[in-house]
Amino acid sequence: MRLYFEVARRSFQRHLTYRVATLAGLFTNAVFGIFFSSVYRAFYQDGERGVVADFTLPEILTFVWIGQSLLMLVYLWNWWEVADSIRTGDVVSDLMKPMDFQLYWLSRDLGRASCHWLTRFVPTFAMGALLFDLAWPGTISTWLAFFISVNLAILVSFGWRFLLNLSAFWLLDVRGINTIAVLVLNFFSGLLVPIAFFPGWLRTVAEWLPFRAIVMVPVEVFLGQRTPQSALLIQAFWVVALRLLGQVVLNAAVRKLVVQGG
Amino acid sequence: MITARGLSKSYWVARHRRGALGAMRSLVDRSGREVRAVRDISFDVAAGEIVGYVGPNGAGKSTTIKMLTGILVPTAGEATVAGYVPWNQRKSLASKIGVVFGQRTQLWWDLPLIESLELLRFVYRVPVDRFQANLTEMRSLLDLDPFLETPVRQLSLGQRMRGDLAAAVLHEPPLLYLDEPTIGLDVVAKARVREFLARINRERGVTILLTTHDLADVEHLCRRMIIIDRGRLLYDGSVEALRQRHGSHRTLVVDLEAGATIDGFVRDGVELVRADGPRRWLRFDREAVSAASLISSVVARAPVVDVAIEEPAIEDIIRGIYEGGLRAEPAVSE
Known part of the structure; x- marks a missing residue:
């Protein structure tokens, strides 16, 4: 286990070095946060409209700012580090080492996420809280449940990204997959619009997909719309399912690599 | 240390058809052609040897190395490396071998070199005192101290290669594979890599199998060379005899x-x-x-x-072997 801790520590350290990228990212989060907040404010006629699909104005603004804060923490888009190492062939030296390949990349991602808790989540959420009237949980235990739920969201997101990355063993170019993945994630994670706003049939589709566990479920926990137990159940299911699926696909990929030479 | 018998590797390259219809046909019809990257290669490497594994681009050098590390399963043939069958016991073999691919790196790009090196202690579970002793030795042998704290992305190619060499030997593998370790390096950096390899071979008894298409590497380091071309073994013997005969x-x-x-x-x-x-x-x-x-x-x-x-370039010597002598052939190739 010490190895994986050391890997995570280095990954944390690595992501701390990207200072300019962090500042640029925070600026973008602020711009989009303020933009969406203004749109929802107009839509709710500054609160006079009351409740829309279970969301009051402060709740929908909280949804907007949690979404912006989570974006980088769960690394919703464009994470292709495993695929890059497959493309360059560096993956070979990782596969040759006496370690668990998926666990190695998970450790790297957790180190990165620890960094993004501090450099992306906290500042973005603080900006939202300063600029807008948000809906705050009443109890410490809700905060705790939210914290756990976000960490599970990171694991679900990793499981999904790891699978996507493994496609590079079969595809020469992952750009097409990336385009589709960004679209699907933006929509079905609930980042753009709360899933509660979807028409009935689409909501059913969203509920059967893993993506809501990445953004929507933690938001619902924060707002008290979902019990911690139900969130834990959904998220833990997807963590385990994606981890197992990742292992199956990885084994197939390694089998292909050792037979066909990649 | 290495025994290879009848090692062969063929790839099936699917036929590519044009257009969307063609792509759909390719899904059903798996016709294509077989590429025989390595054909029936046998050799032994004794502990303590440095062997140059030489051939032009595409000769099958890297394919052979990959089979001997276990990352590629041969189509036919057998091999044992340090007592293991590589492709069946890849993880057990891992601690017995060090591997350097000249055009790749196992170092963390954004972190100081020392971080990548120290991580290897945990990867290979090396006792801390042994590891520190090895690290101290590598720092002086490869003169790493001036850039130990520099992020790898800022290192020159030669410095990075020295870092990768250190990374490959810190867990004290008795066998080292090097795939084009001097590619792209300037004269000084090449000399440094060669000197290092000669020393760990002499002082630590590390067995080295080195692929290259730079004959100078072989001349400086190896008594013995194996030449392959188009997947076939053309020559296995002393460097001196080959020069006498063809070079x-x-x-x-x-x-x-x-x-x-x-x-x-x-x-x-x-x-x-x-x-x-x-x-x-x-x-x-x-x-x-x-x-x-x-x-x-x-x-x-x-x-x-x-x-x-x-x-004479390796290509010329190989051509010489094919022709059974160099006299009929111009020595300069463009």
């Missing part, structure tokens, strides 16, 4: 002053093989004629602007 010719390239000529220049063991503008290529037998005396006799005949001496 005794060198080529003097002279640039004459405008209007000057050396037409009719005749000397035993020297042959004018090519002329292009003011440039002349003179092939000579290094046993019969010294470069110095040849240059002075050319200079005595015509004013010369520039001279250069070309060593």
